[in-house]
Amino acid sequence: MAARTISRCFVVSTRSYSSKTDKNVAFLGLGNMGGYMAANLVKKGFNVRGYDPSKDALTAASKNGITGATSIAAAVDGADVVVSILPSNKVVLDAYLGKDGVVKHVPKGSLLIDSSTVDPNVPKQIFPVATESGVGFIDAPVSGGVMGAQNATLAFMVGGNKDDFDRSLPMLQAMGAKHFHCGGSGAGQVAKLSNNMLMGITGMATAECMNMGIKMGLDPKVLLDVLNNSSARSWSTEVYCPVPGLVPTAPSSRDYDGGFKNELMVKDLELASSMALGIRSPIPLGAVATQLYRIVQSRGYGQKDFSFIYQLLKEEAAKK
Ligand code: NAD
Numbered sequence: 001m002a003a004r005t006i007s008r009c010f011v012v013s014t015r016s017y018s019s020k021t022d023k024n025v026a027f028l029g030l031g032n033m034g035g036y037m038a039a040n041l042v043k044k045g046f047n048v049r050g051y052d053p054s055k056d057a058l059t060a061a062s063k064n065g066i067t068g069a070t071s072i073a074a075a076v077d078g079a080d081v082v083v084s085i086l087p088s089n090k091v092v093l094d095a096y097l098g099k100d101g102v103v104k105h106v107p108k109g110s111l112l113i114d115s116s117t118v119d120p121n122v123p124k125q126i127f128p129v130a131t132e133s134g135v136g137f138i139d140a141p142v143s144g145g146v147m148g149a150q151n152a153t154l155a156f157m158v159g160g161n162k163d164d165f166d167r168s169l170p171m172l173q174a175m176g177a178k179h180f181h182c183g184g185s186g187a188g189q190v191a192k193l194s195n196n197m198l199m200g201i202t203g204m205a206t207a208e209c210m211n212m213g214i215k216m217g218l219d220p221k222v223l224l225d226v227l228n229n230s231s232a233r234s235w236s237t238e239v240y241c242p243v244p245g246l247v248p249t250a251p252s253s254r255d256y257d258g259g260f261k262n263e264l265m266v267k268d269l270e271l272a273s274s275m276a277l278g279i280r281s282p283i284p285l286g287a288v289a290t291q292l293y294r295i296v297q298s299r300g301y302g303q304k305d306f307s308f309i310y311q312l313l314k315e316e317a318a319k320k
Helices: 034-043 055-062 072-076 089-097 121-132 145-150 162-175 187-215 220-228 262-278 284-301 306-318
Strands: 024-028 047-051 081-084 111-114 136-139 154-159 176-183
Touching (some): 024 034, 024 072, 034 162, 089 111, 089 121, 121 136, 121 187, 136 162, 154 162, 176 187, 262 306
Parallel strands (some): 111 136, 154 176
Antiparallel strands (some): 136 154
């Protein structure tokens, strides 16, 4: 069983060590996250050649010193390392294992780092094919959002061989602040999906309970102060309060824009639910959270931060 083979996560110090000097990086997926991550690699002295089917993404990346390529094959030609951050299971599998994909075209001895959020079975399919072809592969999903990508403060959760993790550190350190080796192939995705399901559940619970207390007449500021100094305190109450105007840096205080989109929360909860179903791990709260965030999306608020769920509950409470 996959879950039994996964060892505990541990934090690795910021010491930089590499089995060889990796300088040439191919970067696939120059979107909201990848655009900034590739730019940070350039800032740290890596030569970065990028590929994205979106011309706008390529043009924006070229302004940050990334050389554009017209295909995956052209991007990975001569690369020491490939980094990708792509939208879905299918796109990642096609990009790595497709007939024009990375594994067919990348030089032997290179290292492949996929930072997309996908089903743990995706890296588990790519890993043996990559190994057979003489290249290393790690799953390295990230936490920290677009701001973390921009400021190079992302947390990387890595699954794969320890040697490949060690080799990836100079690149991961250029793009992030924390790096965890979580176990074998797929373990990074398991850690990421577990984290995001818990974030979705605590976000939903915070919105629900704050809405109730405020509707009962409590001053929202007083209520938040109580929660932050009592047993219900969490990242949601301290950093990401769903009630507008209480935490100035939270997305709720800027009309729920510029955070972690509700549609991405739905994607991650669906991936986590499918993983849980596969091992028959009960997720009653995760299932409710998935449904609630789906409702937010179906009402047309998929682009808003996931803490927008508070507005939906508030609307319900206002009904007689
Ligand atoms: P995005 O849609 O902004 O970017 C994805 C990019 O991939 C797009 O520019 C798209 O054109 C490109 N792309 C599609 N197919 C491609 C291919 N075959 N080769 C190369 N590029 C291709 O998405 P994003 O917000 O940057 O998210 C990317 C991944 O990161 C997702 O898996 C997401 O779940 C994960 N993630 C996102 C955040 C966030 O806050 N946005 C946080 C953590 C993790």
